[in-house]
Amino acid sequence: MMKSAALNYHHLRYFWVVAQEGSVTRAARRLGVAVQTISVQIAQLEQSLGKALLAPQGRRLVPTEAGRLALAYADQIFQLGEHMGAALRETDAGNTLRLAVGISDALPKLIAFRLMEVVFHLPQQVRLVCREGEFDTLLAELALHRLDVVLTDRPASVGGNLRVFSHPLGEFEITLFGSPALAKRYRKGFPANLGRAPMLLPTRGNALRGQVERWLESQNVAPLVVGEFEDSALLTTFGRAGLGLFPAPSVLGEDIAAQLGAEPVGVLADVRERYYAISNERRIRHPAVEAIRNAPVSWGQPEG
Structure with missing residues:
Protein backbone atom coordinates (compact mmCIF):
# COMPACT_ATOMS: atom_id res chain seq x y z
CA MET A 1 0.00 0.00 0.00
CA MET A 2 1.27 3.44 -0.92
CA LYS A 3 2.31 5.50 2.08
CA SER A 4 0.65 8.94 2.15
CA ALA A 5 2.89 12.00 2.24
CA ALA A 6 3.04 14.10 5.39
CA LEU A 7 0.70 17.07 5.36
CA ASN A 8 2.40 20.35 4.41
CA TYR A 9 0.93 22.89 6.83
CA HIS A 10 2.38 25.79 4.87
CA HIS A 11 0.33 24.71 1.85
CA LEU A 12 -2.68 24.12 4.09
CA ARG A 13 -2.49 27.69 5.41
CA TYR A 14 -2.52 29.07 1.86
CA PHE A 15 -5.66 27.02 1.14
CA TRP A 16 -7.21 28.23 4.42
CA VAL A 17 -6.70 31.89 3.53
CA VAL A 18 -7.95 31.46 -0.06
CA ALA A 19 -11.09 29.73 1.24
CA GLN A 20 -11.68 32.67 3.60
CA GLU A 21 -11.04 35.34 0.96
CA GLY A 22 -12.73 33.56 -1.94
CA SER A 23 -9.93 34.71 -4.25
CA VAL A 24 -6.28 33.85 -4.85
CA THR A 25 -5.57 37.52 -5.59
CA ARG A 26 -7.01 38.74 -2.29
CA ALA A 27 -5.27 35.92 -0.42
CA ALA A 28 -1.95 36.85 -2.03
CA ARG A 29 -2.44 40.48 -1.00
CA ARG A 30 -3.24 39.42 2.57
CA LEU A 31 -0.27 37.07 2.81
CA GLY A 32 2.17 39.33 0.96
CA VAL A 33 3.18 36.72 -1.60
CA ALA A 34 2.80 36.27 -5.35
CA VAL A 35 -0.42 34.91 -6.83
CA GLN A 36 1.57 32.24 -8.65
CA THR A 37 3.12 31.05 -5.39
CA ILE A 38 -0.29 30.43 -3.83
CA SER A 39 -1.67 28.72 -6.95
CA VAL A 40 1.28 26.37 -7.18
CA GLN A 41 1.26 25.42 -3.51
CA ILE A 42 -2.49 24.80 -3.39
CA ALA A 43 -2.12 22.58 -6.46
CA GLN A 44 0.61 20.65 -4.64
CA LEU A 45 -1.67 20.29 -1.59
CA GLU A 46 -4.53 18.96 -3.74
CA GLN A 47 -2.14 16.54 -5.43
CA SER A 48 -0.84 15.23 -2.11
CA LEU A 49 -4.37 14.75 -0.78
CA GLY A 50 -5.76 13.36 -4.04
CA LYS A 51 -8.76 15.71 -3.81
CA ALA A 52 -9.78 18.98 -5.42
CA LEU A 53 -10.30 21.47 -2.59
CA LEU A 54 -11.47 24.59 -4.44
CA ALA A 55 -13.77 25.19 -7.39
CA PRO A 56 -14.87 28.36 -9.20
CA GLN A 57 -18.37 29.68 -8.49
CA GLY A 58 -19.01 32.83 -10.44
CA ARG A 59 -16.11 35.16 -9.67
CA ARG A 60 -15.23 33.41 -6.43
CA LEU A 61 -13.39 30.27 -5.42
CA VAL A 62 -15.39 28.12 -3.00
CA PRO A 63 -14.47 24.90 -1.21
CA THR A 64 -15.58 21.61 -2.73
CA GLU A 65 -17.15 18.97 -0.51
CA ALA A 66 -13.65 17.70 0.31
CA GLY A 67 -12.53 21.31 0.70
CA ARG A 68 -15.22 22.01 3.31
CA LEU A 69 -14.03 19.05 5.34
CA ALA A 70 -10.40 20.16 5.02
CA LEU A 71 -11.41 23.72 5.93
CA ALA A 72 -13.08 22.55 9.15
CA TYR A 73 -9.85 20.84 10.22
CA ALA A 74 -7.76 23.82 9.11
CA ASP A 75 -9.91 26.13 11.25
CA GLN A 76 -9.17 23.99 14.28
CA ILE A 77 -5.46 23.69 13.50
CA PHE A 78 -4.77 27.38 12.97
CA GLN A 79 -7.07 28.59 15.75
CA LEU A 80 -5.20 26.31 18.13
CA GLY A 81 -1.95 27.76 16.79
CA GLU A 82 -3.20 31.27 17.56
CA HIS A 83 -4.19 30.19 21.09
CA MET A 84 -0.75 28.66 21.59
CA GLY A 85 0.94 31.86 20.46
CA ALA A 86 -1.19 33.96 22.80
CA ALA A 87 -0.47 31.62 25.72
CA LEU A 88 3.27 31.73 25.05
CA ARG A 89 3.23 35.52 24.81
CA GLU A 90 1.51 35.65 28.18
CA THR A 91 4.36 33.68 29.73
CA ASP A 92 6.76 36.41 28.57
CA ALA A 93 4.75 38.94 30.58
CA GLY A 94 5.74 37.28 33.83
CA ASN A 95 4.60 34.42 35.98
CA THR A 96 0.97 34.66 34.79
CA LEU A 97 -1.16 31.54 34.58
CA ARG A 98 -3.87 31.49 31.92
CA LEU A 99 -7.14 29.72 32.72
CA ALA A 100 -9.74 29.28 29.96
CA VAL A 101 -13.11 28.34 31.47
CA GLY A 102 -16.27 27.31 29.67
CA ILE A 103 -19.43 28.18 31.60
CA SER A 104 -22.61 26.34 30.71
CA ASP A 105 -25.47 28.74 30.02
CA ALA A 106 -27.58 26.76 32.52
CA LEU A 107 -25.14 27.50 35.35
CA PRO A 108 -26.18 30.44 37.57
CA LYS A 109 -23.62 33.17 37.00
CA LEU A 110 -23.34 33.93 40.70
CA ILE A 111 -22.50 30.27 41.33
CA ALA A 112 -19.90 30.39 38.53
CA PHE A 113 -18.31 33.38 40.25
CA ARG A 114 -18.30 31.64 43.63
CA LEU A 115 -16.69 28.55 42.12
CA MET A 116 -13.98 30.51 40.32
CA GLU A 117 -13.09 33.21 42.83
CA VAL A 118 -10.66 30.81 44.56
CA VAL A 119 -8.23 31.14 41.63
CA PHE A 120 -7.60 34.79 42.50
CA HIS A 121 -6.21 33.72 45.86
CA LEU A 122 -3.51 31.50 44.35
CA PRO A 123 0.16 32.50 44.85
CA GLN A 124 0.52 32.77 41.07
CA GLN A 125 -1.27 35.52 39.17
CA VAL A 126 -4.10 34.15 37.01
CA ARG A 127 -5.50 35.56 33.81
CA LEU A 128 -9.07 34.28 33.54
CA VAL A 129 -10.70 33.81 30.12
CA CYS A 130 -14.40 32.88 30.32
CA ARG A 131 -16.56 31.59 27.50
CA GLU A 132 -20.28 30.94 27.92
CA GLY A 133 -22.19 28.53 25.73
CA GLU A 134 -24.26 25.40 25.36
CA PHE A 135 -23.12 22.25 27.11
CA ASP A 136 -22.26 20.20 24.01
CA THR A 137 -20.47 23.10 22.32
CA LEU A 138 -18.30 23.70 25.37
CA LEU A 139 -17.39 20.00 25.61
CA ALA A 140 -16.27 20.09 21.98
CA GLU A 141 -14.13 23.15 22.75
CA LEU A 142 -12.67 21.30 25.74
CA ALA A 143 -11.84 18.27 23.59
CA LEU A 144 -9.96 20.56 21.19
CA HIS A 145 -8.01 21.97 24.16
CA ARG A 146 -9.41 25.45 23.63
CA LEU A 147 -10.70 25.31 27.20
CA ASP A 148 -9.01 24.09 30.36
CA VAL A 149 -12.24 23.24 32.18
CA VAL A 150 -16.02 23.41 31.77
CA LEU A 151 -18.23 24.36 34.72
CA THR A 152 -21.73 22.97 34.38
CA ASP A 153 -24.80 21.58 36.15
CA ARG A 154 -24.49 18.03 34.80
CA PRO A 155 -21.77 15.45 34.22
CA ALA A 156 -20.55 14.45 30.79
CA SER A 157 -22.03 11.24 29.38
CA VAL A 158 -20.06 8.11 30.20
CA GLY A 159 -18.86 6.12 27.21
CA GLY A 160 -19.33 8.94 24.68
CA ASN A 161 -16.98 9.85 21.86
CA LEU A 162 -15.31 12.55 23.98
CA ARG A 163 -12.78 11.37 26.55
CA VAL A 164 -13.50 13.86 29.33
CA PHE A 165 -13.91 13.48 33.07
CA SER A 166 -16.52 14.97 35.41
CA HIS A 167 -15.40 16.12 38.85
CA PRO A 168 -18.24 16.83 41.37
CA LEU A 169 -18.05 20.24 43.04
CA GLY A 170 -20.89 19.80 45.51
CA GLU A 171 -24.66 20.13 45.70
CA GLU A 273 -28.63 21.27 42.14
CA ARG A 274 -25.25 19.63 41.53
CA TYR A 275 -22.31 21.27 39.79
CA TYR A 276 -19.32 19.77 38.01
CA ALA A 277 -15.91 20.70 36.67
CA ILE A 278 -15.27 18.75 33.47
CA SER A 279 -11.67 18.35 32.30
CA ASN A 280 -9.69 16.41 29.73
CA GLU A 281 -7.83 14.51 32.43
CA ARG A 282 -8.94 12.27 35.26
CA ARG A 283 -6.06 13.65 37.31
CA ILE A 284 -6.15 17.43 36.98
CA ARG A 285 -2.76 19.06 36.48
CA HIS A 286 -3.68 22.69 35.86
CA PRO A 287 -3.15 24.37 39.27
CA ALA A 288 -6.10 26.76 38.88
CA VAL A 289 -8.47 23.95 37.86
CA GLU A 290 -7.15 21.91 40.77
CA ALA A 291 -7.93 24.84 43.08
CA ILE A 292 -11.53 24.96 41.81
CA ARG A 293 -11.87 21.21 42.19
CA ASN A 294 -10.57 21.17 45.77
CA ALA A 295 -12.11 24.40 47.08
CA PRO A 296 -14.38 23.87 50.08
CA VAL A 297 -18.07 24.27 49.21
CA SER A 298 -19.34 24.73 52.74
CA TRP A 299 -20.75 28.07 51.60
CA GLY A 300 -23.06 26.09 49.32
CA GLN A 301 -24.36 23.54 51.83
CA PRO A 302 -27.68 23.90 53.64
CA GLU A 303 -27.49 24.42 57.36
CA GLY A 304 -28.51 21.71 59.78
Missing part, protein backbone atom coordinates in the same frame (compact mmCIF):
# COMPACT_ATOMS: atom_id res chain seq x y z
CA PHE A 172 -26.77 23.11 46.63
CA GLU A 173 -30.18 23.53 48.22
CA ILE A 174 -32.79 25.26 46.04
CA THR A 175 -35.19 28.03 47.10
CA LEU A 176 -38.04 29.65 45.20
CA PHE A 177 -37.50 33.43 44.88
CA GLY A 178 -39.67 36.25 43.63
CA SER A 179 -40.05 40.01 43.49
CA PRO A 180 -41.15 41.55 46.82
CA ALA A 181 -44.77 41.68 45.69
CA LEU A 182 -44.81 38.06 44.52
CA ALA A 183 -42.85 36.87 47.56
CA LYS A 184 -45.33 38.54 49.90
CA ARG A 185 -48.24 37.01 48.04
CA TYR A 186 -46.97 33.43 47.92
CA ARG A 187 -44.79 33.12 51.04
CA LYS A 188 -47.77 32.71 53.35
CA GLY A 189 -49.31 29.29 52.84
CA PHE A 190 -46.29 28.04 50.84
CA PRO A 191 -46.27 25.61 49.09
CA ALA A 192 -49.98 24.80 49.01
CA ASN A 193 -50.82 28.19 47.50
CA LEU A 194 -48.60 27.77 44.42
CA GLY A 195 -51.46 26.57 42.22
CA ARG A 196 -51.61 28.88 39.16
CA ALA A 197 -48.71 30.95 40.54
CA PRO A 198 -46.62 32.45 37.68
CA MET A 199 -43.33 30.59 37.46
CA LEU A 200 -40.11 30.90 35.44
CA LEU A 201 -38.24 27.63 34.89
CA PRO A 202 -35.24 26.28 33.00
CA THR A 203 -36.07 24.56 29.71
CA ARG A 204 -36.84 20.84 29.66
CA GLY A 205 -33.70 18.72 29.68
CA ASN A 206 -32.12 20.93 32.31
CA ALA A 207 -31.18 18.87 35.38
CA LEU A 208 -32.97 21.25 37.76
CA ARG A 209 -36.18 21.42 35.72
CA GLY A 210 -37.03 17.76 36.27
CA GLN A 211 -36.42 17.98 40.02
CA VAL A 212 -38.62 21.07 40.39
CA GLU A 213 -41.45 19.45 38.42
CA ARG A 214 -41.30 16.29 40.54
CA TRP A 215 -41.34 18.40 43.71
CA LEU A 216 -44.41 20.31 42.48
CA GLU A 217 -46.17 17.04 41.72
CA SER A 218 -45.34 15.75 45.20
CA GLN A 219 -47.00 18.89 46.64
CA ASN A 220 -50.00 18.42 44.36
CA VAL A 221 -49.75 21.96 43.01
CA ALA A 222 -49.71 23.10 39.39
CA PRO A 223 -48.25 26.59 38.86
CA LEU A 224 -48.58 28.50 35.61
CA VAL A 225 -45.25 28.30 33.75
CA VAL A 226 -45.00 31.71 32.07
CA GLY A 227 -41.43 31.38 30.79
CA GLU A 228 -38.77 28.77 30.01
CA PHE A 229 -35.11 29.71 29.59
CA GLU A 230 -31.88 27.98 28.60
CA ASP A 231 -29.84 30.90 29.94
CA SER A 232 -29.99 31.19 33.74
CA ALA A 233 -29.07 34.88 33.61
CA LEU A 234 -32.03 35.62 31.32
CA LEU A 235 -34.32 33.65 33.63
CA THR A 236 -33.31 35.72 36.66
CA THR A 237 -33.63 38.94 34.65
CA PHE A 238 -37.29 38.14 34.01
CA GLY A 239 -37.61 37.20 37.68
CA ARG A 240 -36.23 40.59 38.70
CA ALA A 241 -38.96 42.22 36.60
CA GLY A 242 -41.57 40.46 38.74
CA LEU A 243 -42.90 38.26 35.93
CA GLY A 244 -42.75 35.05 37.94
CA LEU A 245 -41.27 33.04 40.80
CA PHE A 246 -37.97 31.34 39.98
CA PRO A 247 -35.75 28.65 41.55
CA ALA A 248 -32.15 29.40 42.53
CA PRO A 249 -29.56 28.09 45.01
CA SER A 250 -30.46 29.09 48.57
CA VAL A 251 -26.87 30.14 49.22
CA LEU A 252 -27.29 33.02 46.77
CA GLY A 253 -30.10 34.60 48.79
CA GLU A 254 -28.12 37.69 49.79
CA ASP A 255 -26.70 38.15 46.29
CA ILE A 256 -30.14 37.73 44.72
CA ALA A 257 -31.60 40.29 47.10
CA ALA A 258 -28.81 42.79 46.36
CA GLN A 259 -28.62 42.31 42.59
CA LEU A 260 -32.16 41.32 41.66
CA GLY A 261 -34.24 42.78 44.48
CA ALA A 262 -35.87 39.38 44.92
CA GLU A 263 -36.83 37.64 48.17
CA PRO A 264 -37.10 33.99 49.21
CA VAL A 265 -40.55 32.45 49.11
CA GLY A 266 -39.76 28.96 50.38
CA VAL A 267 -37.25 26.12 50.23
CA LEU A 268 -37.91 23.27 47.80
CA ALA A 269 -37.32 20.37 50.17
CA ASP A 270 -35.10 17.58 48.77
CA VAL A 271 -34.37 19.54 45.57
CA ARG A 272 -30.64 19.91 45.04
